[in-house]
Amino acid sequence: MAVAHASHLTTGCLFRVIFKEVGFFKRSWCAGFKTVRGCSSLSGPHTFLSASHTGNERSELLSRYDSLVCSASLQEDAQQRTALYHLEQLNSVMTDYNNIPMYLPPPKACSLKNQFTNDSEQEKTPKSGGREADRRVKPSRPEDILSNAKYCENDTHEGVPKPQPPCGYYIYGDVGTGKTMLMDLFYSCVKNGRKKRVHFNAFMLDVHRRIHKLKQSLPKRRIGKMTMYDPIFPVAMGIAEEICLICFDEFQVVDIADAMILKQLFEGLFKCGVVVVATSNRPPEELYKNGLQRAAFVPFIGVLKKHCHAINLKTGKDYRTIEMELAGRLYNISSEPDAENVVNTLFEELAFRQNDVTRPRVLKVHGREVTLSRTCGTIADCTFQELCERPLGAGDYLEIAQRFDTVIIRNVPQLQVGMKDQARRFITLIDNFYDQKVRVVMLADAPLDYLFDQGPMTGEEARDRLMLDELGLTDEASRRLTLFTAEEESFACQRTLSRLTEMQTEQYWMRGDRSKK
Incomplete structure (x- = not known):
């Protein structure tokens, strides 16, 4: 590979190349794809562009895409433009979306401390006053967490059936087809402060820590008495109180401990109104392929497809391997x-x-x-x-x-x-x-x-x-x-x-x- 053998630059040239000023996304990749059936039917690439999307009406997401195309940072691609149009529909919904009023318990309910936000984000959380601050107060008793979880599991809100939250997206394809680029554009355009982007592995590590912390906080079981409790849904509820949109990079399942809890965890997230957008190298049907006890994992696939449109980003090319200017001899x-x-x-x-x-x-x-x-x-x-x-x-x-x-x-x-x-x-x-x-x-x-x-x-x-x-x-x-x-x-x-x-x-x-x- 030319990249591997790029050894002809002198050391002096190396530093001049590495440290000179350049713009972002120069000669970046782009990718086309076709859509497939997800939680609702997605049509062919030419049927998405409605009349409302023509003329002077321009979405922010597509405007940024056009800007990158005009600057020659991206190549024009009709299929990619179509996919971004759908992501923009979700973006417009997410601007004013909040899962707290409809899907979560009254204000005194609370969540476990957010483990995957950094310290600076936690310091910005209001200490007192306001509805958001009330929702971050830790419950006085561990049993409150379980009672609040039962409230959330109820499919009705004040006697009225809860509406379905907006459908998310599950974008999959081969390596280098531009999944991360689409996620970058979408996430940067979402104007909702209750959003989080996280690598899937880091997210699952956080989930297991939360489960362990909740188990430790619950009262000890008395001799002769069996106390049954489920820690997974309360953990999902705690996450839902912190965010209403979560974007996953590299959604993959290789660990049996993760595989066994995903259905219950994501059912909890969706019941609490969390919207999921994810990228993956695998279609939903091939997640945890050949995994141990996969039969117990398969129901999760149905849950995922019910709440997320599946988009196949299959171009047959790895855009990272297309010749781009090297930073030097790295x-x-x-x-x-x-x-x-x-x-x-x-x-x-x-x-x-x-x-x-x-x-x-x-x-x-x-x-x-x-x-x-x-x-x-x-x-x-x-x-x-x-x-x-x-x-x-x-x-x-x-x-x-x-x-x-x-x-x-x-x-x-x-x-x-x-x-x-x-x-x-x-x-x-x-x-x-x-x-x-x-x-x-x-x-x-x-x-x-x-x-x-x-x-x-x-x-x-x-x-x-x-x-x-x-x-x-x-x-x-x-x-x-x-x-x-x-x-x-x-x-x-x-x-x-x-x-x-x-x-x-x-x-x-x-x-x-x-x-x-």
Whole structure:
């Protein structure tokens, strides 16, 4: 790949290219797609443009799209324009939408503390006075949470059936087809303060923390008495009191603990009037494909399709791989004679611009300490071993992404089949960095095209195959066991390579510069 071997720039040229002023979205991708049936029928691409959408009546969302097209940042695409028209219809509804009066309990009801908002957002919450402040007061008794949840589960409000909340959207397609770009445009145009955009993995981590916190707050069960309670719906209600629109990036289900609670969780969110917009690499029917106990997960698919239109963003192209101007030599191969010197020089140049000294940094994540051996201001110089060979997860990578805008990753090996744990951590790392627009510089053993080696079975895969043979399981049975299938990993690898390609472009690099924000 040309991106992987972009080694002809001198170090001086590198810094001139990296730090010069450029506009956002230069030569950005665009994508067309066709719509499919969701919670209501979506017609073909030429039937959406109604007469009301012509002439001088211009929506903000489509006006921004037109501006990007006029500036040559995006290519004109009729299907994409159609999809944005539908998103604009939702945007116009969301401007004045509030789920509190109709779907949630009276003002004294409350939610658990919002775990996925940052401290600065929490500090802005009114301390007293006003309807919103009343709704954020913590209940005096844990039992109040359960009683409020029963109120919300009721399908009537003051004797009148509750109306259905607005339908959301579930946008899916192959890697690099522009799903995130559509989400960016939509989310930036929504003028509702009760909105939240969050990576799906981070959201589920927060849900599990809330469930654990609620269980701990409830009174202990007495000997000889069985007390039954359901913590999932109260958690959904708590989220609904904080937001009425939630936008998910990378909606994917790979964990059985998540799969078993999703139906009940999202039923609760929808009953509380939450609107969901999500992007995913999978159509709804293929979520948690081949997962353990998938039969218990399948009902969630029906719930999702009932409340979200499904849009297939399938163009057959990966727009991140289309030639775009490179930010410099950001992906380096260790076998090249000057590779390490280029990375060292880049760190020194970036560190010189920081008001800090080069030092180790200790991050506290959920009561644990994560040490990074070499940092300077918002720059972290790490090794693959530090980031992916220690037992770190999405929460740790999210904390790093929020603290640093540029991360150097050294000693990245060719990720072979037997390195499944390290590969999964690396994929999660890049997902979190991409979502937070973190700039990445890599020093790897293999070109980007060959970073993930899909070679013959070795190590762990061979042991898995032997276990299957000893159990007498057929190939069809093995494909149904997530433990023994590489389908999800293969798809995730493609997404990671696509994102690493885009992360080397000039437009991505400049967007990630937090010193200008």
